[in-house]
Amino acid sequence: MTPCIIGWAHSAFGKREEPDVEALMATVAADALAHAGVEPADVGAVHVGVFNAGFSKQDFFASMVFQALPALRFTPATRHENACATGSAAIHAALADIRAGKARVALVVGAEKMTASSPAQIADALLAASYRREEDQVEAGFAGIFGRIAQAYFQRHGDASDALAAIAAKNHRHGVANPYAQMRRDLGFDFCRHASEKNPIVAGPLKRTDCSLVSDGAAALVLADAETARGMARAVGFRAAVQVNDFLPMSKRDPIAFEGCEIAWARAHAAAGTRLDDLSLVETHDCFTIAELIEYEAMGLAPRGQGARVALDGTTAMGGRLPVNPSGGLKAKGHPIGATGVSMHALAAMQLVGEAGGMQVPGATLAGVFNMGGAAVANYVSILERVR
Numbered sequence: 001m002t003p004c005i006i007g008w009a010h011s012a013f014g015k016r017e018e019p020d021v022e023a024l025m026a027t028v029a030a031d032a033l034a035h036a037g038v039e040p041a042d043v044g045a046v047h048v049g050v051f052n053a054g055f056s057k058q059d060f061f062a063s064m065v066f067q068a069l070p071a072l073r074f075t076p077a078t079r080h081e082n083a084c085a086t087g088s089a090a091i092h093a094a095l096a097d098i099r100a101g102k103a104r105v106a107l108v109v110g111a112e113k114m115t116a117s118s119p120a121q122i123a124d125a126l127l128a129a130s131y132r133r134e135e136d137q138v139e140a141g142f143a144g145i146f147g148r149i150a151q152a153y154f155q156r157h158g159d160a161s162d163a164l165a166a167i168a169a170k171n172h173r174h175g176v177a178n179p180y181a182q183m184r185r186d187l188g189f190d191f192c193r194h195a196s197e198k199n200p201i202v203a204g205p206l207k208r209t210d211c212s213l214v215s216d217g218a219a220a221l222v223l224a225d226a227e228t229a230r231g232m233a234r235a236v237g238f239r240a241a242v243q244v245n246d247f248l249p250m251s252k253r254d255p256i257a258f259e260g261c262e263i264a265w266a267r268a269h270a271a272a273g274t275r276l277d278d279l280s281l282v283e284t285h286d287c288f289t290i291a292e293l294i295e296y297e298a299m300g301l302a303p304r305g306q307g308a309r310v311a312l313d314g315t316t317a318m319g320g321r322l323p324v325n326p327s328g329g330l331k332a333k334g335h336p337i338g339a340t341g342v343s344m345h346a347l348a349a350m351q352l353v354g355e356a357g358g359m360q361v362p363g364a365t366l367a368g369v370f371n372m373g374g375a376a377v378a379n380y381v382s383i384l385e386r387v388r
Helices: 021-026 027-037 086-099 119-127 141-157 161-176 190-194 226-230 259-272 287-296 307-312 329-333 337-352
Strands: 004-012 045-049 077-080 104-114 201-203 217-224 238-247 280-283 366-373 379-386
Touching: 004 027, 004 226, 004 337, 021 104, 021 217, 027 104, 027 217, 027 280, 045 086, 045 337, 077 086, 077 259, 086 217, 086 238, 086 379, 104 119, 104 337, 119 141, 141 201, 141 287, 161 190, 161 287, 161 307, 161 329, 201 259, 217 226, 217 337, 238 259, 238 337, 259 287, 259 366, 259 379, 280 337, 287 307, 287 329, 287 366, 337 366, 337 379
Parallel strands: 045 077, 045 104, 280 366
Antiparallel strands: 004 217, 004 238, 104 217, 238 379, 366 379
């Protein structure tokens, strides 16, 4: 049996009163250990995911969890960063420690404090996840990067504005049931489809409702080896955990193919012995609606250029053939960079043990997670199953 998730904790995402990353991590670290039923003395490694990139003058976050849990003092602790896939990078490091026998139990904490920064500071920090040498002057920052991707997709495959609005509306509808979501409001297709004073154009064809939210928040996971997990109240195993990285400059690849995402999904299914049709749900990285649309194609849910069809026919909605982002995704839940990958895994694990409340996909047995750093540069796919 592979390493397992045995516990988790999740703050609400949004504009939070905690002053910094340290305080945000403190909101989840102890709760995750309590949920898992383990003591700090049981933890053999701590892995922290914080993107930062200028959001905070303080850096070197590795040992900050110790302030909340002093009993962790002298435990190996490491900070990880891989753009918007920072949380998954921390998870993979914890999995490696467990598989190598360096730790039987590992604590993973992802966090980000974004809302204290000005809009200009936020835009500049997010551009750090692009190739500044070629992309630094893109208008509207990282939204402009994905605005260009949307324009290129429309030019090749036709106007997909209806599909993007359907994705936004679906995720906001799903997010109503997510107690951790920053925006729990069903905006409806018409609002998402049409530009307005409250939904202005941001970049290219992308409107505000096509863009994920600026958020503060934290999430934590407790991972354990197979033997330890057998004695716990709950255990969610990794049938697969795959990382695929691509070129950073978009000029060196087809920006609308998301080839790294496609390869990561293929390798994950090969490792897990699964097919897409075996999955009960997917949490995928909808930093922008165009990203979710292209990810449908990269994961094999639709042929290239035909992702709009499954966005519009209900395939990916709750009750559809493959619910995608039953949590509301980054679009409704929010996107505190370092917390996102950890959050996605926690929410998928909740589904598999039947603890997802109003978000629950009935009878969920296998969940897929796709967390992406940059514009399909760092690509992480996990396939999770309930063990206990």
